[in-house]
Amino acid sequence: MDIQKTLSSAGLKCTKQRIAVMEVLLSSSGPITAEDIHSRVNEMSLSTVYRTVETLCNKHILAKHTIQDSDKFYYDIVTEKHHHYAICLGCKSMRYIDHCPVHTADIDGFTVTGHKLEIYGYCNKCKNKNSVSN
Amino acid sequence: MDIQKTLSSAGLKCTKQRIAVMEVLLSSSGPITAEDIHSRVNEMSLSTVYRTVETLCNKHILAKHTIQDSDKFYYDIVTEKHHHYAICLGCKSMRYIDHCPVHTADIDGFTVTGHKLEIYGYCNKCKNKNSVSN
DNA sequence: ATTTAATTGCGAATAATTCGCAATTAGAAC
DNA sequence: GTTCTAATTGCGAATTATTCGCAATTAAAT
Numbered sequence: 001m002d003i004q005k006t007l008s009s010a011g012l013k014c015t016k017q018r019i020a021v022m023e024v025l026l027s028s029s030g031p032i033t034a035e036d037i038h039s040r041v042n043e044m045s046l047s048t049v050y051r052t053v054e055t056l057c058n059k060h061i062l063a064k065h066t067i068q069d070s071d072k073f074y075y076d077i078v079t080e081k082h083h084h085y086a087i088c089l090g091c092k093s094m095r096y097i098d099h100c101p102v103h104t105a106d107i108d109g110f111t112v113t114g115h116k117l118e119i120y121g122y123c124n125k126c127k128n129k130n131s132v133s134n
Numbered sequence: 135m136d137i138q139k140t141l142s143s144a145g146l147k148c149t150k151q152r153i154a155v156m157e158v159l160l161s162s163s164g165p166i167t168a169e170d171i172h173s174r175v176n177e178m179s180l181s182t183v184y185r186t187v188e189t190l191c192n193k194h195i196l197a198k199h200t201i202q203d204s205d206k207f208y209y210d211i212v213t214e215k216h217h218h219y220a221i222c223l224g225c226k227s228m229r230y231i232d233h234c235p236v237h238t239a240d241i242d243g244f245t246v247t248g249h250k251l252e253i254y255g256y257c258n259k260c261k262n263k264n265s266v267s268n
Numbered sequence: 269a270t271t272t273a274a275t276t277g278c279g280a281a282t283a284a285t286t287c288g289c290a291a292t293t294a295g296a297a298c
Numbered sequence: 299g300t301t302c303t304a305a306t307t308g309c310g311a312a313t314t315a316t317t318c319g320c321a322a323t324t325a326a327a328t
Contacts, residue, residue, distance in 0.1 A: 012274090013273095013274060013275070013324085013325050013326075014325075014326095015274090015275065015276080015324080015325070017275085017276075018275095033315095034315085034316080035315085044276090044277090045276070045277045045278070046277095046316090047276080047277070047278075047279090047316090047317075047318085048275080048276055048277070050315090050316060050317070051275085051276080051317085052275095054316095054317090055275095064202070064203055065202065066200035066201060066202060066203070066204070067200060068198070068199065068200060069198055069200070070200065071205075071207075071284085071285080071314080071315070072315070072316095073205075073315090073316090084253070085253070086253050086255070086257070087253065087255075088255070088256055088257040088260055089255065089256060089260070090256050090257065090260025091257065091260055093257070095257075097253070110253075110255055110256070110257055110258070111255045111256045111257075111258075112253055112255040119218070119219070119220050119221065119231070119244075119246055121220070121221075121222070121223065121244055121245045121246040122222055122223060122224050122244070122245045123220070123222040123224065123225065123227070123229075123244055123245075124244070124245075126222055126223070126224025126225055146305090147293085147294050147295075147304095147305060147306070148294075148295090149293080149294070149305090149306065149307080151306085151307075152306095167284095168284085168285080169284085178307090178308090179307070179308045179309070180285090180308095181285090181286075181287085181307080181308070181309075181310090182306080182307055182308070184284090184285060184286070185286085185306085185307080186306095188285095188286090189306095205283080205284070205315080205316080206284070206285095207284090207285090
């Protein structure tokens with residue numbers, strides 16, 4: 001993945017902070033939090049990390065995730081491949097899993113206790129308006 | 135569902151606040167936030183709502199959910215039936231869906247834009263210890 | 269090299285959730 | 299039904315993740 005090209009073609013400046021965030025996420029084995037990113041990068045304010053991930057999410061370069069019982073957001077680079085995650089209820093980490101039939105029982109190095117299928121979309125009330133309340 | 139019995143057999147006192155929270159959740163068409171509960175109940179402090187849902191989650195009477203791009207927790211009563219939810223990206227609401235093949239395309243009154251299957255469990259590092267970091 | 273809008277850093281603000289502590293209450297024991 | 303005690307509640311203050319305002323810096327266009 002060519003980070004410079006990705007940023008430029010989204011109309012974003014190639015700052016060293018954005019490049020650093022992208023590099024951290026490219027080398028990660030799953031989505032991580034803003035604080036994780038902050039600690040794996042040097043010399044960069046936490047607000048900038050938050051602003052960077054927000055900007056990149058708006059451009060659909062990153063995706064923002066939430067996990068059961070954690071009060072933090074998790075970010076990763078959007079690709080074709082990664083749609084399935086193994087989420088550890090102990091340390092609250094997400095890891096990519098390449099191979100995932102729905103009724104799977106075995107994932108290497110992971111004890112499955114349950115799974116959740118979430119369906120995203122729009123209800124009739126929201127389908128027509130662009131406004132997004134929160 | 136017998137609320138009094140549910141609370142008592144979990145070793146919890148049957149306070150009017152806990153009963154009110156349970157009643158609100160029993161009549162809901164999906165998981166809702168602590169503030170939703172607070173506004174649908176009368177004369178009850180918000181801290182008590184938070185403490186009540188936490189207590190009930192610890193007893194596995196309630197489940198705590200998170201959804202994409204929302205910074206709030208959603209609570210519902212644990213049952214055998216409800217494992218599939220339609221989540222509206224517009225108003226950030228969750229609704230139960232009874233019938234849900236994985237490759238489904240149609241849900242009445244809902245425009246599907248994507249789905250997510252999450253697998254929960256424990257990684258090897260966490261499997262043996264009970265401690266749960268966050 | 270100059271210019272300008274975009275980006276950053278800092279610290280303060282915000283919003284959801286949690287906590288401390290005194291007052292209240294459920295339910296057990298009498 | 300009273301009494302007693304630990305559990306529960308209400309209130310407001312504290313905490314924590316995230317966002318915001320604003321002045322200083324910087325990418326990249328000219």
